[in-house]
Amino acid sequence: MRLPIYMDYQATTPVDPRVVESMLPFFTENFGNPASRQHRFGWVTEEAVESARALIARSLGAEPREIIFTSGATESNNLALKGTGEALRQKGNHIVTVQTEHRSVLDPVRKLEKLGFQVTFLEVDEQGILDPDRLRAALTPKTILVSVMFANNEIGTIQDIRSIGTICRENGILFHTDATQAAGKLPIDVQESKVDLLSCSAHKIYGPKGIGALYVRSSNPRVKLAPQMDGGGHERGIRSGTLNVAGIVGFAKAMELSIHSMNEESKRLTVLRDKMLNAVRAQLDDICLNGHPTSRLPNNLNISFLGVEDNALMMSMKDVAVSTGSACSTADPEPSHVLKALRLRPERLHSAIRFSIGRFTTGEEVDYVVARVVESVNTLRKLMPPSRSSRTRVRDEATIGRGI
Ligand SMILES: Cc1ncc(COP(=O)(O)O)c(C=O)c1O
Known part of the structure; x- marks a missing residue:
């Protein structure tokens, strides 16, 4: 077993060696620009891009022409939100999100707010679930777009995407989902779920960084998007810029591998995750599972260790890579906006650690991390001044996750 142990797979993943291998020829011999229609160098890469596009489309239940390659899910989210906002401005100015x-959804809609849009930020329950009735009640004749993430990057909670899609379709409103943490891990079908726009990214599924996609529905209804990147008219004019061919090929290979092993891998990760939770529970009092106990990504555990500060715990386990919130906000000492939205009491907000496991996580690593966590929590609890460590045992919270 090699140290340090990586348990931050929701921040990013190592590129699978099979993915690297698929990409290599596209840096050297197959370097042509797929937009070069006049010669063989361009034909070869165009063919590689189109077969990657077809594979990604198939994995989502979409048509190849509905896949727009971007630089990642941040760009896909920006394009979906700002692009529909701009295109549908005459129709309405209300956007609903959660x-x-x-942040790559929240910040673009906040920008749209400054431009005159009205945005409703819906509340979730204590386990991170959006009640579809709450969504229905928020819709107005001016609502043009609803954006609800498929699965949460911090607490792993999976939303009822099909019900949300159905409500949007019944009301003639476009539905965007940020599926960055779900694509390649959970079955996705944009037809069944009535999704009109979907964002995903390669680096969460053992593909390279800097490549992602936006699914844009082409019929029933046809989604119109205002491009946010103007130039050579690539990607049907929706996203200009020379295509990242090696990235696209790697993205498709990563998706193919993930889809191929999805059922098996999901079971394996669920076993490891539950083993980890049960072992921590058996050895420590006063811990709470954050997020939903069952409607949850198989690779995510988010646990509050009451009486222990998240950063102190993380720092005391230097040979274990975990996270206290989303990777992009770890420089911010404020508790994460996701945990805050669950309206947990402060002690629980400040003691939460996200463990995210993945393809290369072993049972041995889980055992090691559990031992490190138990040791560190016990040491820190002893060191904490009495006011901080006077924890009240809260049985209902401590038992939330028993079902997983
Ligand atoms: C839910 C979610 N959306 C969007 C992103 C941004 O993805 P990317 O790094 O591809 O821009 C991330 C990654 O942190 C994420 O977890």
């Missing part, structure tokens, strides 16, 4: 979204 308080627990990733």
Whole structure:
């Protein structure tokens, strides 16, 4: 077993060696620009891009022409939100989203707010679930777009995407989902779920960084997007810029591998995750599972260790890579906006650690991390001044996760 142990797979993943291998020829011999229609160098890469596009489309239940390659999910989210906002401005100016979204959704809608849009940020329950009735009640004749993430990057909670899609379709409103943490891990079908726009990214599924996609529905209804990157008219004019061919090929290979092993891998990760939770529970009092106990990504555990500060715990386990919130906000000492949206009491907010496991996580690593966590929590609890360590045992919270 090699140290340090990586348990931050929701921040990013190592590129699978099979993915690297698939990409290599596209840095050297197959370097042509797929937009070069006049010669063989361009034909070869165009063919590689189109077969990657077809594979990604198939994995989502979409048509190849509905896949727009971007630089990642941040760009996909920006394009979906700003692009529909701009295109549908005459129709309405109301957008509905959720308080627990990733910042790459929240920041673009806040920008749209400054431009005159009205945005509703819906609340979730204590386990991070959006009640579809709450969504229905928020819709107005001016609502043009609803954006709800598929699965949460911090607490792993999976939303009822099909019900949300159905409500949007019944009301003639476009539905965007940020599926960055779900694509390649959970079955996705944009037809069944009535999704009109979907964002995903390669680096969460053992592909390279800097490549992602936006699914844009082409019929029933046809989604119109205002491009946010103007130039050579690539990607049907929706996203200009020379295509990242090696990245696209790697993205498709990563998706193919993830889809191929999805059922098996999901079971394996669920076993490891539950083993980890049960072992921590058996050895420590006063811990709470954050997020939903069952409607949850198989690779995510988010646990509050009451009486222990998250950063102190993380620093005391230097040979274990975990996270206290989303990777992009770890420099911010404020508790994460996701945990805050669950309206947990402060002690629980400040003691939460996200463990995210993945393809290369072993049972041995889980055992090691559990031992480190138990040791560190016990040491820190002893060191804490009495006011901080006077924890009240809260049985209902401590038992939330028993079902997983
Ligand atoms: C839910 C979610 N959305 C969007 C992103 C941004 O993805 P990317 O790094 O591809 O821009 C992330 C990654 O941190 C994420 O977890």
